[in-house]
Amino acid sequence: SVDLPLMSRTELIGNYPNPFNPSTTISFYLESGGETNLSIYNIRGQKVRDLVSGYINAGNYQIIWDGKDNMRKDMSSGVYFYRLETAGRVEMKKAMLLK
DSSP states (O other): OOOOOOOSSOEEEEEESSSBSSOEEEEEEESSOEEEEEEEEOTTSOEEEEEEEEEEOSEEEEEEEOSBOTTSOBOOSEEEEEEEEETTEEEEEEEEEOO
16 A cells, blocks of 8 residues: 555546556545546547546545456557546546556
8 A cells, every 4th residue: 555645736646557467556636526537548539448437525546447448348558648637627647558
């Protein structure tokens, strides 16, 4: 277990491990509750997976991405982007899947 630093604002912290196989844990902090979306996109900018979609409370979160798309199909090796969208804030970071 990793101790996350105390955050003072909403922040997409990162993912570990990176590169990953077969899964990675994406960490983020919300300073206040609200509608939140965490999605995975391929290198072409196409959404391949919704990890979080809806209202969640303030706090630290660790969400596991298993390297699969919304149809539960294994994704191929490559660079993917994970995007956190909350009220008034969008952040994106990169993850690499290696098989």
